[in-house]
Amino acid sequence: MECFDVAIVGYGPTGATLAHLLGQCGVSVVILEREGNAYHLPRAVHLDAEVMRTLQWAGIADALEPKTAPHPGMRFVGADGRLLLDWPRPQGQGPQGWRANYRFHQPDLEKLLRDHMAERETVSVRTRCDVVSLKERKDGVELRYEDRRNGRTCRVSAKYVVGCDGARSLVRGVIRAGMEDFGFHERWLVIDAILNREKPELGDHSVQYCVPERPATYVRCPGLRRRWEITVRPEEDANEIARPARVWELLSRWLTPDEAELERSVVYTFHSLVAKSWRKGRLLLAGDACHQTPPFMGQGMCAGIRDVANLYWKLALICQGSITATAAERLLDSYESERKPNAREYIATAVRLGGLINTCGTQEALRAAFPSADGAARMESIAPPLGKGLGTGDKAGRLFGQPRLSGGALMDDVHPHRFVVVADADLVDQLSAPEGTAIVSTTASADAAEHLAQVGARAVILRPDRYILGAADTAEELTQLLSDRLPDPVAA
Known part of the structure; x- marks a missing residue:
């Protein structure tokens, strides 16, 4: 029986990104995906x-960026056309080294992820393979799957299994994880259209129409693609409302049939759920398998990518055999304790935004959802820290920016998958860092000092996922932090 370090069930963006990152760290991976090809129609449209x-770490960001569209922000508009809530998004390169937000076409992303997987020599991709059972053993997990190309039942084993297999996750079923329900379950008609020519009056902003009789959302996507999401009333039939004639009726305030082609119209039920358990022994969950959100924050796919950014380096450390069994358990436990509060806050905010839309955008609803709002309010982007997990101090668990080094390269391109010390030069002049730990001083970077000032520290130790492990203001504090930190994963 073939043996791997990690088996990933599901080959969507979450599973594919996890495979790229593990593969770069030299971890042996098998991906088992029941479908033969990536889904060819639009789904997720926003990433941050x-x-x-x-x-960028996966090696596809530079190729993806030209295929994206800018995202200037979101506006909530009342039935009378009055602006209720403005959510502007920063433009230009931000502290992460990229624009704050992007609109994208998911098939473009999936093609890049899959095309570049050939570069990962330790990753085996098996499509049309339907996992039918998981059996956890003392030193690993046995997976049985049907190879639908020939009807054979096959077996592989892995030290760990990550279920990236969506809302109906088989892996979650095996874990028997219940779901925490945030109470939002609504049917919306999702319409994707391709314009025949530009229509500037539609605008580049996303717009939430808080209209009593029919709340709706407009989203500008790359190129000539546009999306509308429109509430389906309880008495309406899902098949009937998705028929082209009815769709064009609903789009009539924005678009006529001679101006665009319908690419897709389908009714989805938006949920707000978080799995109560993200791990059982050697089985873990990521992406839609452990959380589902209404779309109003644009964080559905983003949350899954955040999951695997948190998880990959922990699995890599364990699979490389560089830490004790006790440390391995602590690392795996920290995955859920860190990621769940972050995901819950995004979902809770999305539910509040959904409530604002569905109560027709009254000022009373605005104040209830956002107590600090006054009149036509401006909403600030949220960036929740991680929950309690690794690291110490009040700055642990906060995302750090990406300095640009003196040669012009971004920090993560030079120091991928490593712990990194970013510090004022005088704190690292005599520093003896552990082997494999990178050091970025304020003299070696044009903007490292700005990034440190943003978090109010003279030095930070960054985890491979670029969240802060700890912060220091003296050489002694920094030395102590380094002596306590976890071993470094070795990139392939």
């Missing part, structure tokens, strides 16, 4: 700078 930075 943190996700783009993770795709």
Whole structure:
């Protein structure tokens, strides 16, 4: 029986990104995916700078960026056309080394992820393979799957299994993880259209129409692609409302049939759920398998990419055999304790935004959802820290920016998958860092001092996922932090 370090069930963006990152660390991976090809129609349409930075590590961000569209922000508009809530997004390169937000076409992302997987020599991709059972043993997990190309039942084993297999996750079923319900379950008609020519009056902003009779969302996507999401009333039939004639009726305030082609119209039920357990022994969950969110924050796929950015380096450390069994358990436990609060906050905010839309955008609803709002309010982007896990101090668990080094390269391109010390030059002049730990001083980077000032520290130790492990203001504090930190994963 073939043996791997990690088996990934599911080959969507979450599973594929995890495979790239593990493969770069020399971890042997098998991906088992029941479908033969990536889904060819649009799904997720938004990603943010943190996700783009993770795709930078995977080696595809530079190829993806030209295929994206800028995202200036989101506006909530009342039935009378009055602006209720403005959510502007920063433009230009931000602290992560990328623009704050992007609109993208998911098939473009999936093609890049899959095309570049050939570069990962330790990753084996097996499509049309339907996992039918998982059996955990003392030193690993046995997976049985049906190879649908020939009807044979096959077996592989892995030290760990990560279920990236979506909302109906088989792996979650094996774990028997219940779901925490945030109470949002609504049917929305999702319409993807391709314009025949530019229509500037539609605008580049996303717009939430808080209209009493039919709340709706407009999203500008790359090129000539545009998306609308429109509420489906309880009495309406899902098949009937998705028929082209009815779709064009619903789009009539924005678009006519001679201006665009319909690419897709389908009714989805948006949920707000978080798995109560993300791990059982050697089985773990990531992406939609452990959380589902309404789309109003654009964080569905982003949350899955954040999951695997948190998880990959921990699995790599364990699979490389460089830490004790006790340390391995601590690392795996920290995955859920760190990621779940972050995911929950995004989902809770999305539910509040959904409530604002569905209560028709009254000022009372605005104040209830956002107590600090006054009149036509401006919403600031949230960036929740990680939950309690690794590291110490009040700055642990905060995402750090990406300095640009003196030669012009971004830090993560030079020091991938490593712990990194970023510090004022006088703190690292005599520093003896552990083997494999990179050092970026304020004299070796044009903007490292700015990044340190943002978090209010003179030195930080960054984990491979670029969250802060600890911060220091003296050479003695920094030396102590380094002596306590975890071993470094070795990149392939």
